[in-house]
Every structure is written in C-alpha cells, then in structure tokens.
Amino acid sequence: QSALTQPASVSGSPGQSITISCTGTSSDVGGYNYVSWYQQHPGKAPKLMIYDVSNRPSGVSNRFSGSKSGNTASLTISGLQAEDEADYYCSSYTSSSTFVVFGGGTKLTVL
C-alpha cells in the first residue's frame, strides 16, 4: 500500500478539465510544500509536471496546475488533450525516515 492515496483512474473528454487528488498526512503532504507530480507514458520514464505544490518546470503546459488544501494535494489538467492520456503520480517529502513517498498512481483516460 502506497503512503499517498490517489484514485486508481480518472477520465475526461477532450477539452474538459479533470482533477487528480493525492491524500497524505500532516507528516508529508500537509506538513510541507514539497509535493510533486509526474506524468508517465507507457514504456517511458516519468516526467516532472509540477513541483513544490504549484510550480511548473520550464516547458510544461500551463494547462497543468497544482494546489494543496490540508493533507490533500491536487493536480488539475484543463483543456484535456489526447496526449495527456498517461499515468500520473504524486510524491511528497515526508518527515519519516523514508524521506520521499509516492502515491500509487492514477491512470488518466481521455475518452
């Protein structure tokens, strides 16, 4: 069982917006602003999409945004495109000895 909880799957139609949640505890998501989101297409290495809760690396579309409320972080993708279909993982710094924890991943299907 992963330390952070994500829905197993979400779906949306092209042009719509979707939100993926990532729930942790006060020892990780809720306690620090060090939440990241990664996109992974089949057979490829993950790609950083959001860091420090809401910051986008250079080159990442502004259709991707991140936020946090309490122990739950969220990734929102607006204007869904076919190329957004992928697995998405959240991660967070944690005060436990593990240091970094991942969510179990969410499969996004673009209908």
Add this chain to the structure above:
Amino acid sequence: QVQLVESGGGLVKPGGSLRLSCAASGFTFSDYYMSWIRQAPGKGLEWVSYISSSGSTIYYADSVKGRFTISRDNAKNSLYLQMNSLRAEDTAVYYCARSGPADYWGQGTLVTVSS
C-alpha cells in the same frame, strides 16, 4: 542537455548482488542531489535512495535499508547503487534522477531477481 544513462542491470539469483551505475552529463553533477527510484513491472513508482551533492547525507527506503548502498563520484559525474541480498521483490526498472524534485530521469535499467 541534461543526460542520465543507467547501466548494470540484468538477471541475478536471489541472494545475489548487482551494482548499478548512472552516468550524468549536461549539468554540474556535483551541485545536485541525486536519487534512485524503481518501478516493479506493472506497478507504481517507489523511491529507493537519495544522496546529497557532497555525499554526506543519505536516505534509504525501509524496504532496502541495510541491503542497498548509494554512492557517487563527483569527479566521474557518476552515481551508483550497490544492491546486495537481492530478493524477488527487488525486480524492477531502476531509474536515476536528478533531485530535489526529480526533474530529469534516465531511461532506466531492468533488474530481474529470479532463480
């Protein structure tokens, strides 16, 4: 451009050892923390280990503590993961990644632990 190239994966018997390497280029390696992250077949990501830029600070996942050792050679722009007492559940693709947040990843190297 930033490049990370892993090597050293392969098939090993339970209880065996393997050493993974990650060759870095395109950035000042000695300025960055580095991580090893793995992904079992069909499963999610699992952070394995993390090392500071100087190598003085190291963390391990509980699942590998006492069996795996992370190290780096800043003169050679290289990151390593020595894996001992390997188990079937260590079977995964192992990625090296430049950290803070893992902003650059290698292509991964497959480690298979099986008799």
